[in-house]
Amino acid sequence: MRYEAPTTVDAAVEFLASQSGDCHMLAGGTDLLVKLRSEMIEPDAILDIKRIEGMKDITAENGGWRIGAAVSGAEMNEHEALCAAWPGVVEAVGLIGSTQIQGRATLAGNLCNGSPAADSVPAMLAADAIVRIAGPGGVRDVPVGEIPEGPGKTSLKANEFIASIFLPERPARSSDAYLRFIPRTEMDIAVVGCGVSLQLDESGKVARARVALGAVGPKVTLVPEAATAIEGSTLDDAAQAALTAACTSAASPIDDKRGTIAFRKHVAGVLGRRAAKIAFERAGGAA
Amino acid sequence: MALDDRSKTRDFKVIGTRPVRPDGIDKVTGRAKFGADATAPGMLTGRVLRSPHPHARIRRIDASKAEALPGVKAVVTRADFGEVPEDVFDILDNCMAGEKALYDGHAVAAVAASSPAVAKRAAKLIEVEYEPLPHVTDVDEAMKPEAPALHEGRTEETVPEGMSPNVISRVQFGHGDIEAGLAQADRVVERTYRTAATHQGYIEPHACLASMGPDGQADLWCCTQGHYLVRNTCAAILGMEQGQLRVTASEIGGGFGGKTTVFLEPVALALSRKAGRPVKMVMSRSEVLRASGPTASSSVDVRIGMTKDGRITAGFAELRYQGGAYPGSPVDMGSMSAFAPYDLENVRTVGWDIVTNRPKQAAYRAPGAPMAAFAVESAIDELAKGFGLDPLEVRLKNGADEGTKASYGPTYPAIGLMATLEAAKSHPHWSAPLGKGQGRGVACGFWFNFGGDTCVSLNITPDGTVTVSEGNPDIGGSRASMTMMAAEELGIPYDQVRTIIADTGSLGQNEVTDGSRVTFAVGLATIEAARNAKREMCRRAAMVWGIDEEAVVWEDGAARPSGPNAGEHPPMTLAEIAAIASNTGGPIAGHYEVNAEGAGVSFATHMVDVEVDRDTGATKILRYTVFQDAGKAVHPSYVEGQFQGGAVQGIGWALNEEYIYGDDGVLQNPGFLDYRVPVASDLPMIDTVILEIPNPGHPYGVRGVGETSIVPPLAAIANAVSEAAGVRMTDLPMSPPRILAAIENG
Structure with a gap:
């Protein structure tokens, strides 16, 4: 097994192009090392992107924030301006693993792992994050929703990797939130996850919302009906009930060791309601 | 061993205090050696191949491709174990499947190789031909007459005819007349309750290092709750004399009962015997959960x-x-x-x-x-x-006390429920x-508690410190508690005593660490070993003073003359007696061997x-x-x-x-x-x-x-x-x- 740690994007792309076998990307490694140790994968090569310039940076850009692919959850949670702008995305990343894992785990890695239960992905989808992908033709930007394709599958090509993730400028009177359900209080994988990002108009009504669900389908999905349910409302009981019903209805989970279909559908509604209330309050809304 | 009369009222000096645990520094600094920390020159890595089927007849095992792989030094299957005594047959069959694989994860073969990577490749090259059989994992389903049967002929006489062969035995306890009692009730609750199988969840996976020489002498280092049990079980399975196998227990990262049997150890010994090299085996967490021993x-x-x-x-x-x-x-x-x-x-x-x-x-x-x-x-x-x-009042009203005839037979002495x-x-x-x-x-809740075979050796060093050797791995603080009981009994400070866990060659038989027995039984033996050492020290002091040994008592860490004819002699401390031991008859030690009863x-x-x-x-x-x-x-x-x-x-x-x-x-x-x-x-x-x-x-x-x-x-x-x-x-x-x-x- 070959290990490569280039220092430029071009060198990394070149190395990927030269690989015919199974090459895995290493940023934080919190998924990769588990798979290696549990013998789920036997890679021919590992490409470590941590030494590439910019990969560890959180940079202000056009009023938004660009987050390098090797930035850890702990670094994001210690970045005050980022926390103020996108509290939902940051809290979602912060839920992954333990304190030790937080020192390593990355937003990009969580996305690339392709898990429908990835905590940060519903939050990023609600936030309308843009993913910058490096490949043989240079870089290209795609909406985060286009990356997941199914459990363990992404739309990234074998010769591409994620270089950074961009969270757009936060409008006035807006905020976001992420909640997940796990049977424990930490060190667990979402049975249901829900990210909500919303903006209020000057009268305090929800002007625009994005609601995304995780772990209740083959990939993280946006639920436009849930957004519609609360747009134009002050998140009154009727709007909350409609949001709850929309989330429950949109969830298409499986029965497995982590939860039943009925349980997941029900909890999707509960979390949608609870996350929306948090985002609403953070945006300055008053019920 | 009766409660000392004076223990009811005595002022303990060490017992009841909270000194620093003697294993603490090693465990927080990483110096402590756990099961997977053992190494030996020329050591090989052992790896188990496990059944992917919950129930399957093993038609054929062909290890020739694995054996041909460079770096592979031995492959063992059940064929490498001979006939074994009946009382260890199931243990062997669980460690290495015979005719059938009986659960997902059941060991069917094992390999020893020069590196973990080679062992992993080799395990994949072992060809096993299975005939999958119907299976059953639920307890109520398994009792049904039509359920797939795991064994034939294992049913005991207590089981009525016509039940599934999966029903092995029936037990019954109690007294009185249930129907008459229920007739007196104002209300009867009748329900069925179910619990899932759970695992002890110890942090440290099973691990061992086995080394058997061509002369048949073997050493085994392992993580266990009872290395004497490991010795006896492995010796029986491998056809060895117990004295030829020395087992040393590592520090233990939890057991909770789950390390009171063997899983890897006989396999590692068999691999070492075949390869002529030391073999180390460490379970992954997945192996621990699939193939160690959860509860029912x-x-x-x-x-x-x-x-x-x-x-x-x-x-x-x-x-x-x-x-x-x-x-x-x-x-x-x-x-x-x-x-x-x-x-x-x-x-x-x-x-x-x-x-x-x-x-x-x-x-x-x-x-x-x-x-x-x-x-x-x-x-x-x-x-x-x-x-x-009030649920507490109801329990107080019906609770057992001294003199109650217990539902399982005995009459309770003084107990603490109330x-x-x-x-x-x-x-x-x-x-x-x-x-x-x-x-x-x-x-x-209630538990029986247990005593059992116990052997302790307490040695006085020439400089007057004390070492205690016990034969039970320290799983719940036994080094601290034995040290405390020895110090209490000898009348010396806690830090003047060090307790170690001796290997199987150093002490007589010790029951496995189970039944919450160690602080009770090993503690009792430690106290008696200390008393034997005190008697010997009193005898040495009597010899020095030229008086009868009956005229010497042990108080506050020193021998003192006592009684009308003892005469005036300054007390001799433990250190003073130790310093001249060589001139008064040689080294001083106290031993105690017992099958401890009265656990309480x-x-x-x-x-x-x-x-x-x-x-x-x-x-x-x-x-x-x-x-x-x-x-x-x-x-x-x-x-x-x-x-x-x-x-x-x-x-x-x-x-x-x-x-x-x-x-x-x-x-x-x-x-x-x-x-x-x-x-x-x-x-x-x-x-x-x-x-x-x-x-x-x-x-x-x-x-x-x-x-x-x-x-x-x-x-x-x-x-x-x-x-x-x-x-x-x-x-x-x-x-x-x-x-x-x-x-x-x-």
């Missing part, structure tokens, strides 16, 4: 009758435990302990031992008792609450207000507050208090740790832990992600109240404390959750989907 799952029918003033008129329980692929589930102990906390005129339990296509169960902290207590204590709670009675109930009743926790969506539960049964009462989220079915443990009789707490911090640890394991068992098998009979959650033990943030500080009702069978009154604490929590939590959720929960674990479904179904 259970299905229990209960009928209990109560009068409206809270008197239990009759108690009946029928318990069905599956203990995996081999006979020996702890249903006997479940049946004995189910009603043990109560003084009942009419009581009966019937227990069935069932086999299924799951790993062979091993002991888990008070094996068999928690499931039985869950059923009985839930039913008692339901009756008490149904009559509007003391724990009284302490619970007067504790501020019991009267604290509860909020909306919250519930409080209480339950009692143990009782606890637990109280827990929970909050149930009615939208998600999630349960939060808000407050938890353990009340338990310790007889005499040698090192109270360790005692509290045992109380807390049992409660926490019980919380896991009650709320989230379970072995989940798919329809394919394969374990779906062989890892700590989906086998959910509680994490620190799930728990409040577990409060503890130590009661001290001296055990009449120990010089200082010590009782074992390690196991009782896991007996009450399942029921205490279920009683609290049932109150908070407004619906009676009868199946464990009370996972969020199960609670939510119960709330929705009313």
Whole structure:
């Protein structure tokens, strides 16, 4: 097994192009090392992107924030301006693993792992994050929703990797939130996850919302009906009930060791309601 | 060994204090050597090939391709083991399958190779031809006559004809007339309770290093709760004399009963014998969960009758435990302990031992008792609450005390159940207000405790320090407690004594660390070894002084003349006697060998507050208090740790832990992600109240404390959750989907 740690994007792309076998990307490694140790994968090569310039940076850009692919959850949670702008995305990343894992785990890695239960992905989808992908033709930007394709599958090509993730400028009177359900209080994988990002108009009504669900389908999905349910409302009981019903209805989970279909559908509604209330309050809304 | 008269009133100097644990620094600095830390020159890596089928006939094993791989030094299958004595046949068959693989993860072959990578490749090259057979993993399903049968001809005479061959044995305990008792009741609760199989969840996976020479002498280093048991079992399986196999126990990262048997050790020895090199084997977490010994799952029918003033008129329980692929589930102990906390005129339990296509169960902290207590204590709670009675008062009204004829036969000497109930009743926790969506539960628990074969050697060094050698791995603080008891008895400071865990070549037979026996039995032996050493030191002082040895007593760490004709002599301290030992007859030591009896049964009462989220079915443990009789707490911090640890394991068992098998009979959650033990943030500080009702069978009154604490929590939590959720929960674990479904179904 070959290990490569280039220092430029071009060198990394070149190395990927030269690989015919199974090459895995290493940023934080919190998924990769588990798979290696549990013998789920036997890679021919590992490409470590941590030494590439910019990969560890959180940079202000056009009023938004660009987050390098090797930035850890702990670094994001210690970045005050980022926390103020996108509290939902940051809290979602912060839920992954333990304190030790937080020192390593990355937003990009969580996305690339392709898990429908990835905590940060519903939050990023609600936030309308843009993913910058490096490949043989240079870089290209795609909406985060286009990356997941199914459990363990992404739309990234074998010769591409994620270089950074961009969270757009936060409008006035807006905020976001992420909640997940796990049977424990930490060190667990979402049975249901829900990210909500919303903006209020000057009268305090929800002007625009994005609601995304995780772990209740083959990939993280946006639920436009849930957004519609609360747009134009002050998140009154009727709007909350409609949001709850929309989330429950949109969830298409499986029965497995982590939860039943009925349980997941029900909890999707509960979390949608609870996350929306948090985002609403953070945006300055008053019920 | 009777309680010393003066122990009831004496002022202990060391016992009851909280000195720094002697293994602490090593464990927090990483210097401690655990099972996987053993190494030897020329060491090979061993790896087990495991069955992917829950039940399959093994048609053929062809290891030729693996053996041809460079770096492979040996492959063993069952054919490499000879005929073995009947009492270890199942143990061998569990370590290395014979005709059939009986569960997902059952070992079918093993390889020793020059590196882990080669061993892994080699294992894949071993060809096994399986004939898959129908399987069964559920205890009630396995009892049905049409269920797939694991074994033929293993059924005992106690089982009526016509039942499935998976039903191995039936036990029965009790006295009185159940139907007559139930007829006196104002209400009878009749329910079925179920618990899932759970794993001890010890942090350290099984690991060992085996080295056998061409002369047949062998050494084995391993992580175990009893290296003497490992020695005897492995010697029997490998056809060795016990004296030719020396076993050294490593530090142990938890066991809770799960390390009271062997899994890797005979295989590592067989590989070493064949390869002529030391072989190290370490289980992965997945292997631990698939192929070590979780406890039984259970299905229990209960009928209990109560009068409206809270008197239990009759108690009946029928318990069905599956203990995996081999006979020996702890249903006997479940049946004995189910009603043990109560003084009942009419009581009966019937227990069935069932086999299924799951790993062979091993002991888990008070094996068999928690499931039985869950059923009985839930039913008692339901009756008490149904009559509007205080559940503690109901237990006080029916509780066992000195002189009670226990449901399993004996008549109790002085016991501590009532003391724990009284302490619970007067504790501020019991009267604290509860909020909306919250519930409080209480339950009692019992455990037998055990003594057994024990051998201790206490040596006085020339400079007057003391070393104690015991033969039980230090799993719950035994080095600290033996050091304390030796220091107390000798009248010297704690830090003048060091206790080590000796290998099997250094002491006589020692029973495995089980039955909460070590602080009691090894403690008793340590005290007696110290007394023997004191007698010898008094004899040496008498020799120096030229007086009769009967005229010398030992007080405050020194020999002193005593009695009318002893004369005036300044005391001789332990160090002074040690310094001249060579001139007074040679080294001084004290020994003690005993099959310790009088362990003293143990009782606890637990109280827990929970909050149930009615939208998600999630349960939060808000407050938890353990009340338990310790007889005499040698090192109270360790005692509290045992109380807390049992409660926490019980919380896991009650709320989230379970072995989940798919329809394919394969374990779906062989890892700590989906086998959910509680994490620190799930728990409040577990409060503890130590009661001290001296055990009449120990010089200082010590009782074992390690196991009782896991007996009450399942029921205490279920009683609290049932109150908070407004619906009676009868199946464990009370996972969020199960609670939510119960709330929705009313």
